[in-house]
Amino acid sequence: MADAYADLLNKIIEIGRLTAIDALVQWDQDTYMPPQGVSARSEMCAQIAITAHKLQTSSQLGELIANNNETGDPIRDTIIREAKRDFERACKLPADLVEQLSRASSLAKSAWVQARQENNFQAFAPHLDDLLKLVRQKAEAIGFDNEPYDALVDEYEPGATTAEIAALFERLRADLVPLSREIAASPNQIDDAILRRNFPEAQQEALCKHLASAICFDFTAGRLDRSVHPFCTSMGPRDVRVTTRFDERFFSSAIFGVLHEVGHGLYEQGLDPTHQFTPMGTATSLGIHESQSRLWENMVGRSLPFWKCHLATAQEHFPDALGNVSLQNFYKAINKSAPSHIRVEADEVTYNLHIILRFELERELVSGRLAVKDIPEAWNQKSLDVIGLTPPNDADGCLQDIHWSLAGFGYFPTYALGNLYAAQFFDKARSDLGNLDEQITKGEARPLRNWLQENIHKHGKRFRAAALCEKVTGNRLTTEPLMKYLDGKYRPLYSLA
Amino acid sequence: MADAYADLLNKIIEIGRLTAIDALVQWDQDTYMPPQGVSARSEMCAQIAITAHKLQTSSQLGELIANNNETGDPIRDTIIREAKRDFERACKLPADLVEQLSRASSLAKSAWVQARQENNFQAFAPHLDDLLKLVRQKAEAIGFDNEPYDALVDEYEPGATTAEIAALFERLRADLVPLSREIAASPNQIDDAILRRNFPEAQQEALCKHLASAICFDFTAGRLDRSVHPFCTSMGPRDVRVTTRFDERFFSSAIFGVLHEVGHGLYEQGLDPTHQFTPMGTATSLGIHESQSRLWENMVGRSLPFWKCHLATAQEHFPDALGNVSLQNFYKAINKSAPSHIRVEADEVTYNLHIILRFELERELVSGRLAVKDIPEAWNQKSLDVIGLTPPNDADGCLQDIHWSLAGFGYFPTYALGNLYAAQFFDKARSDLGNLDEQITKGEARPLRNWLQENIHKHGKRFRAAALCEKVTGNRLTTEPLMKYLDGKYRPLYSLA
Numbered sequence: 002m003a004d005a006y007a008d009l010l011n012k013i014i015e016i017g018r019l020t021a022i023d024a025l026v027q028w029d030q031d032t033y034m035p036p037q038g039v040s041a042r043s044e045m046c047a048q049i050a051i052t053a054h055k056l057q058t059s060s061q062l063g064e065l066i067a068n069n070n071e072t073g074d075p076i077r078d079t080i081i082r083e084a085k086r087d088f089e090r091a092c093k094l095p096a097d098l099v100e101q102l103s104r105a106s107s108l109a110k111s112a113w114v115q116a117r118q119e120n121n122f123q124a125f126a127p128h129l130d131d132l133l134k135l136v137r138q139k140a141e142a143i144g145f146d147n148e149p150y151d152a153l154v155d156e157y158e159p160g161a162t163t164a165e166i167a168a169l170f171e172r173l174r175a176d177l178v179p180l181s182r183e184i185a186a187s188p189n190q191i192d193d194a195i196l197r198r199n200f201p202e203a204q205q206e207a208l209c210k211h212l213a214s215a216i217c218f219d220f221t222a223g224r225l226d227r228s229v230h231p232f233c234t235s236m237g238p239r240d241v242r243v244t245t246r247f248d249e250r251f252f253s254s255a256i257f258g259v260l261h262e263v264g265h266g267l268y269e270q271g272l273d274p275t276h277q278f279t280p281m282g283t284a285t286s287l288g289i290h291e292s293q294s295r296l297w298e299n300m301v302g303r304s305l306p307f308w309k310c311h312l313a314t315a316q317e318h319f320p321d322a323l324g325n326v327s328l329q330n331f332y333k334a335i336n337k338s339a340p341s342h343i344r345v346e347a348d349e350v351t352y353n354l355h356i357i358l359r360f361e362l363e364r365e366l367v368s369g370r371l372a373v374k375d376i377p378e379a380w381n382q383k384s385l386d387v388i389g390l391t392p393p394n395d396a397d398g399c400l401q402d403i404h405w406s407l408a409g410f411g412y413f414p415t416y417a418l419g420n421l422y423a424a425q426f427f428d429k430a431r432s433d434l435g436n437l438d439e440q441i442t443k444g445e446a447r448p449l450r451n452w453l454q455e456n457i458h459k460h461g462k463r464f465r466a467a468a469l470c471e472k473v474t475g476n477r478l479t480t481e482p483l484m485k486y487l488d489g490k491y492r493p494l495y496s497l498a
Numbered sequence: 499m500a501d502a503y504a505d506l507l508n509k510i511i512e513i514g515r516l517t518a519i520d521a522l523v524q525w526d527q528d529t530y531m532p533p534q535g536v537s538a539r540s541e542m543c544a545q546i547a548i549t550a551h552k553l554q555t556s557s558q559l560g561e562l563i564a565n566n567n568e569t570g571d572p573i574r575d576t577i578i579r580e581a582k583r584d585f586e587r588a589c590k591l592p593a594d595l596v597e598q599l600s601r602a603s604s605l606a607k608s609a610w611v612q613a614r615q616e617n618n619f620q621a622f623a624p625h626l627d628d629l630l631k632l633v634r635q636k637a638e639a640i641g642f643d644n645e646p647y648d649a650l651v652d653e654y655e656p657g658a659t660t661a662e663i664a665a666l667f668e669r670l671r672a673d674l675v676p677l678s679r680e681i682a683a684s685p686n687q688i689d690d691a692i693l694r695r696n697f698p699e700a701q702q703e704a705l706c707k708h709l710a711s712a713i714c715f716d717f718t719a720g721r722l723d724r725s726v727h728p729f730c731t732s733m734g735p736r737d738v739r740v741t742t743r744f745d746e747r748f749f750s751s752a753i754f755g756v757l758h759e760v761g762h763g764l765y766e767q768g769l770d771p772t773h774q775f776t777p778m779g780t781a782t783s784l785g786i787h788e789s790q791s792r793l794w795e796n797m798v799g800r801s802l803p804f805w806k807c808h809l810a811t812a813q814e815h816f817p818d819a820l821g822n823v824s825l826q827n828f829y830k831a832i833n834k835s836a837p838s839h840i841r842v843e844a845d846e847v848t849y850n851l852h853i854i855l856r857f858e859l860e861r862e863l864v865s866g867r868l869a870v871k872d873i874p875e876a877w878n879q880k881s882l883d884v885i886g887l888t889p890p891n892d893a894d895g896c897l898q899d900i901h902w903s904l905a906g907f908g909y910f911p912t913y914a915l916g917n918l919y920a921a922q923f924f925d926k927a928r929s930d931l932g933n934l935d936e937q938i939t940k941g942e943a944r945p946l947r948n949w950l951q952e953n954i955h956k957h958g959k960r961f962r963a964a965a966l967c968e969k970v971t972g973n974r975l976t977t978e979p980l981m982k983y984l985d986g987k988y989r990p991l992y993s994l995a
């Protein structure tokens with residue numbers, strides 16, 4: 002029996018190593034690959050996918066899983082449980098469906114890029130139709146209790162159900178919409194013009210690295226590079242790569258982008274290296290991952306204590322732009338809130354409204370209650386209802402995100418779940434650590450980082466997101482900590498009652 | 499039968515893609531990987547090796563090879579021939595011997611690093627003993643006609659035999675030793691102090707990129723980065739990576755290092771992309787590869803016409819160091835020749851003597867006629883005989899190269915073969931292209947680059963090195979073109995008769 006476990010573990014590690022190889026090959030594609038390398042690169046990626054799929058669905062792996070029962074040892078049981086889950090999911094998906102999805106989303110991605118450029122939803126619609134058919138087949142193949150969307154969400158947020166998410170989001174919408182309306186109606190609007198002065202790229206990069214180190218990102222076990230779209234990826238806790246882009250006319254883009262990606266990076270660096278390449282050394286869900294990025298980006302990075310500590314350094318980097326800016330004005334500017342069209346540029350209050358809009362629409366799309374051709378109208382109406390404005394065109398409306406073109410239905414809700422988890426974790430960390438604001442003001446990020454590692458990172462996939470939240474905070478996930486946090490921050494900022 | 503070929507080709511391409519993945523993973527390790535990433539990286543490399551070995555020795559591949567006979571089509575026949583060669587070599591090597599070699603050379607490499615630092619050959623000797631035993635087993639497993647060294651050379655230079663190489667090197671030694679003695683005895687010694695002024699790194703990098711482009715390296719299909727040891731690697735003709743290091747106190751290190759690596763890179767970029775990942779899209783031997791790097795580094799890069807064209811640009815990059823240096827003095831300095839201890843710093847005349855020394859010693863080592871414990875004495879004696887001086891210690895003598903610690907016996911001769919091929923190709927290119935010096939003076943490297951691509955690069959592995967040489971130049975490889983070139987260049991430089 003000991004050997005059966007060792008054999009299973011070896012197989013799992015082989016798959017984990019291939020996942021790491023894939024991550025590196027993709028990272029290189031987005032950072033350093035010369036432009037002409039793309040066609041060879043797609044073949045290399047396909048080769049990794051073929052090799053991994055063979056391992057993931059091999060009858061040998063199936064037998065090893067069948068030969069391993071629960072042992073009572075939490076590490077072993079986690080690895081066996083996750084191996085079983087992954088094997089069953091992989092086996093349920095017919096190889097030709099996987100290939101069709103891969104081909105269709107490759108075509109859809111190109112079509113989306115062009116459709117967005119040309120503001121032409123009708124050119125993208127047939128691709129989305131094809132993808133939805135395949136995605137529904139995928140959901141059927143995987144199976145679900147209540148609705149097909151369950152099977153899709155479960156890929157990104159194992160254990161989460163559509164109904165639970167819908168209930169949380171309904172409550173969140175009920176609280177957020179009035180708050181965002183109050184902010185929009187406040188006579189005390191914030192002007193963030195100081196953030197739109199000239200911020201030379203080299204200085205931004207230096208400040209980003211300084212702040213990343215300040216929040217405990219370990220550059221001997223990670224890197225910061227440039228890419229068109231910022232991301233974080235990992236070859237294990239000792240090789241974590243984050244990327245950013247720089248906008249010389251906007252302070253926030255790279256600085257908060259890096260704090261966000263480094264938040265993801267800290268989760269990866271906080272995983273237990275002794276469990277590298279196994280589920281015990283892998284993040285538990287996208288929602289929990291996003292909670293770490295949002296916690297450092299917003300709850301720490303956009304806080305007054307953080308800039309009490311770091312504004313002077315920022316001013317040294319940008320004496321012309323920030324030299325005579327007061328802490329209060331700087332803090333206000335980085336926290337300006339207003340309804341906007343583009344999700345990735347949205348502030349903390351309105352961001353979740355963008356997610357709720359997408360969740361409600363894609364749930365309808367997957368179920369078939371909303372037809373693809375009716376998306377623009379539905380999007381614009383819901384945008385008005387939820388966010389408070391109608392996009393000027395589809396390019397800045399229903400065509401703005403890449404996710405659907407990649408068949409990533411079920412991904413969006415993890416962003417808002419991340420914000421909810423972040424607030425609930427942060428609240429608990431604050432009560433456990435006592436003088437958190439003082440620590441952050443002094444530049445001591447280590448206690449918070451250690452708390453997160455101890456309570457969240459080091460467990461890998463041992464606990465599902467919901468169970469982890471209860472274990473760490475003593476409560477199920479609710480909207481209250483986030484609303485308490487937002488009320489506490491934004492009511493004073495906008496002089497609301 | 500058509501299907502049998504298509505199936506074989508697919509298998510070959512799968513192996514080729516894995517080779518490209520391995521190349522990228524290694525490139526990253528030597529350029530951007532954070533230091534702590536090394537242990538995960540070795541696992542990732544092992545995973546690629548395991549996966550490739552399975553494919554390379556699968557019975558399915560064996561059957562496909564058995565089902566494919568020669569067709570008369572040169573492309574197919576090349577691919578079938580090379581597939582058969584690789585399969586047979588892979589199957590002949592027992593898996594446990596491969597693993598032992600991998601483990602022993604991993605240990606030996608660390609031991610070598612330390613032994614070299616501490617100038618302690620005896621600490622390295624037991625590792626070298628182990629490696630030689632395994633290498634002899636490897637030669638026995640592969641098989642050979644005359645001596646075990648044949649089986650080792652054949653890995654790097656397919657089709658070459660020890661006896662042929664020995665005959666060429668004997669002739670080369672007979673001609674080179676007197677020439678190097680004459681140079682050393684000349685009253686007209688060259689002073690290269692101008693190359694040892696201050697050359698800021700950023701300017702060196704800019705000049706390297708300028709010169710790489712000038713000799714037709716395509717930066718949309720390649721990159722130049724930094725690494726501790728310069729190298730060139732490739733993920734196919736449209737993604738070629740060269741690296742360099744910079745020494746601010748020595749002009750030649752990066753500049754000629756980059757011309758050398760870019761010479762390798764031009765071979766890779768010159769392969770036919772329609773045959774990517776197959777033997778028809780792969781370089782034919784290390785000797786031919788080295789001929790391309792040496793041709794661009796030395797025959798072009800250290801020529802008077804090249805610097806007639808580029809010295810002004812170099813002076814713009816280094817106005818302080820080179821501003822008032824004449825073309826003649828610059829040309830002399832970059833071609834200074836003198837006996838020296840370190841192979842990688844040797845000039846064009848003495849470089850091959852370093853190789854002859856190593857070839858003669860390693861042939862004796864593999865055959866067992868020379869014992870490991872006697873290496874230092876044999877090295878020092880041969881160094882005196884061949885190069886004309888005795889190294890001050892083992893660190894700068896028999897411990898200077900990494901190759902033996904990696905079990906790379908049979909690799910060294912390809913460096914000198916490269917120099918011989920380079921001279922013979924360059925001679926032919928000169929007669930085909932007519933006004934080559936004039937073209938190079940005008941900065942027109944394209945005709946030479948196209949000639950090399952047309953005659954050498956685009957054929958991939960279609961011709962073995964020796965056959966390619968005869969096909970291109972009309973003659974078997976001899977030492978005459980190289981000696982003619984060296985005499986023609988160095989006799990005037992040193993005012994010899």
